Amino acid sequence: MFAYSTFGIMHNLIFDGDSPFLLAIFRGYTIPLIYLIGPLLYFYVRGTIKDSFRFYKTDFLHFIPAIFAFICILPYIFTSFDYKLEISKIIIERPSDSNLDEAFWFFPQYKHFFLRPVITSIYGIYCLWLTYKFNKRTGQKKVPSHQRKIVVRWLFILTTLTSFIFLFYIPLSLYLFKNVSFHSNNVIFEWLDHIVGYSFCVIPLVVLVSPQILYGVPTLKTPEQNTIGKDPLELSIDIFEEDPFYDVSKKIIEHLKTHKPFLDPDFNMDMLSEQIKVPKHHLYYCFGNIIKVKFATIRNRLRVEHAKELLLEGKSNSIKLEGIGFESGFNSRSHFFATFKEETGFTPSEFLERKGH
Numbered sequence: 001m002f003a004y005s006t007f008g009i010m011h012n013l014i015f016d017g018d019s020p021f022l023l024a025i026f027r028g029y030t031i032p033l034i035y036l037i038g039p040l041l042y043f044y045v046r047g048t049i050k051d052s053f054r055f056y057k058t059d060f061l062h063f064i065p066a067i068f069a070f071i072c073i074l075p076y077i078f079t080s081f082d083y084k085l086e087i088s089k090i091i092i093e094r095p096s097d098s099n100l101d102e103a104f105w106f107f108p109q110y111k112h113f114f115l116r117p118v119i120t121s122i123y124g125i126y127c128l129w130l131t132y133k134f135n136k137r138t139g140q141k142k143v144p145s146h147q148r149k150i151v152v153r154w155l156f157i158l159t160t161l162t163s164f165i166f167l168f169y170i171p172l173s174l175y176l177f178k179n180v181s182f183h184s185n186n187v188i189f190e191w192l193d194h195i196v197g198y199s200f201c202v203i204p205l206v207v208l209v210s211p212q213i214l215y216g217v218p219t220l221k222t223p224e225q226n227t228i229g230k231d232p233l234e235l236s237i238d239i240f241e242e243d244p245f246y247d248v249s250k251k252i253i254e255h256l257k258t259h260k261p262f263l264d265p266d267f268n269m270d271m272l273s274e275q276i277k278v279p280k281h282h283l284y285y286c287f288g289n290i291i292k293v294k295f296a297t298i299r300n301r302l303r304v305e306h307a308k309e310l311l312l313e314g315k316s317n318s319i320k321l322e323g324i325g326f327e328s329g330f331n332s333r334s335h336f337f338a339t340f341k342e343e344t345g346f347t348p349s350e351f352l353e354r355k356g357h
Helices: 002-016 020-026 031-035 037-050 057-077 081-093 095-100 109-136 145-178 187-209 211-215 246-259 269-276 280-291 295-312 321-327 333-344 348-354
Strands: none
Touching: 020 081, 031 037, 031 057, 031 109, 037 057, 037 109, 037 145, 057 109, 109 145, 246 269, 246 280, 269 280, 280 295, 295 321, 295 333, 295 348, 321 333, 321 348, 333 348
16 A cells, blocks of 8 residues: 555656655655555465465565666665756656656666556556456355455455556656657646546545455364354354354454453453464454454453452452452553443442442
């Protein structure tokens, strides 16, 4: 997302912007980063499809264009800011004059402008093909079908938009080679410019509307028997037995009940993932789609249940109420009292009074 955003900013600064200062900061330095869009897209699509983000030695080959680009921009990096500012003014006035900038080794900047969309388009089309192949597979009982549909749709949008944006960028970049004017009377340029510019908005909007796409397509590695029963702590849980991650959800609940890791004030999703040896994006899927209760909500609920047990045992006779909170995993008196009242409708002291303590 960072690389996409950087490329979108560069597009705006070069073709639609009027700030030489900002262009001087972003231009040149970002060339290697934008070469990474294609490889990073490939790693993301491959990892999402396989549910494994393992990195192979041969994957380093994908970084060769970015490394070459970094070598090319070394002279530009060490030029004065005044020089960068002057070149930026020229480019804003006439983008096709970017070939006047000679502070690059091997490849001038305007050639990078053409090479980047060509390479990224190839990656985008290949990732689109990978997504198509994955979508054609059937009978994957270990993959939650509803989540699979959401993520496949997202991968199609992401790879199609990437291919679309950078394929359109190829003719846009040819204007630099032809040394033509980029002023508003050029209808073809404006048309291409607007298509590419607005397309950048779609990807973050999809993530904003459907954040569950970030869970990926979790694939169960080892089958288990569905034997989950009612949660002993009577948490409000809605579990679907047909989902292959039904038993992972059981494992989560049983671990929380048996080992009580929530008593650690620093307990978070990373710690839970490490403790039960389940990838974090699998945990997000379980909480969001099977348990249907947020991790933070369950953690707070369990801490309040523990605090209630301590209060009923008479623990408040030997330590203060805030001490009960600390022993239950809360890191402050205010957080303990606010959460306790939110869960029970009473403050700890009111709870004790109602119980006759």
